[in-house]
Amino acid sequence: MTRFNDWRDQVFDIIYKTDTKAGKAFDVLLIVSILLSVAAVMLDSIERVNARHGGWLYGTEWFFTVLFTIEYTIRIWVNPRPWKYIFSFYGLVDLLSILPTYIALMVPGTNEFLVIRILRVLRIFRVLKLSVYIQQANFLLSALNASRQKITVFLFFVVTLATIFGSVMYVIEGPENGFTSMPKSIYWAIVTMTTVGYGDISPHTPVGQAIASVVMILGYSIIAVPTGIFTAELANKLKGEKALEIKCAACGLRDHRAGANYCYDCGGKL
Secondary structure, three states, X not given: OHHHHHHHHHHHHHHHOOOOHHHHHHHHHHXXXXXXXXXXXXXXXXXXXXXXXXXXXXXXXXXXXHHHHHHHHHHHHHOOOHHHHHOOHHHHHHHHOOHHHHHOOOOOOHHHHHHHHHHHHHHHHHHOOOHHHHHHHHHHHHHHHHOHHHHHHHHHXXXXXXXXXXXXXXXXXXXXXXXXXXXXXXXXXXXXXXXXXXXXXXXXXXXXXXXHHHHHHHHHHHHHXXXXXXXXXXXXXXXXXXXXXXXXXXXXXXXXXXXXXXXXXXXXXX
16 A cells, blocks of 8 residues: 555656656646647648548547546546645646537537647746746736726726717717617727727718717827826836845845835834
8 A cells, every 4th residue: 555655646746746857757748738739629620621631630639638638537636635636727727628528529619619728838837947927927917906996997988988989970970871879889989999990880971080080099098098007006016026125234124115225123224
């Protein structure tokens, strides 16, 4: 029994850890397999390729599905806390990466969702020791979270403007010029205000074109607002991070205000 547990621990180290050669090799092989399986799904969606190599691609899809199913089962089996893995982010992604193929046996077409396997490539951050990049991503998310109220108010303002301009254009242009309903007119206002401009609907009357010109110019002005809000919050976060790096030579205390010359605890010069 002890020998069996030792073997199980070795498998656990290979699958879950990357600080060994075997563990890193396993993760690299897994990532390559994921990329190949996603490539096979994408190629299968091309009609010309599917007509010539559909059978081979279908077999490849099942090969990787069975392979990932075995891997998922082993992960649960060797993990001392299997439920924690099952309901973790990676555990759910691992499960979702194999389910579409089995569901496709009953509901045709669902196997296209296998592209979700690309999320499993996120393990490359563990393999290549890129956790510092994840920390920087969290830093950006923190700045975005801090500015969420301002951005929410801004979005509400934009939606209100789009509704007003869309309603006005519906009245001025009417169904004969493509503005067949208020929702469709609001859609035009959003597309125009965001400077996307699909061109599927356009005003034909002089008054409508004048209003459209105002909406376009307003759109360029609006783009700068959320960028400025986020940049300001990001600058505040950076300032706070620099303040945390300031260490008092006398007492060793950190967390000083940016630009402080003296420690607020002992009064020592920074």
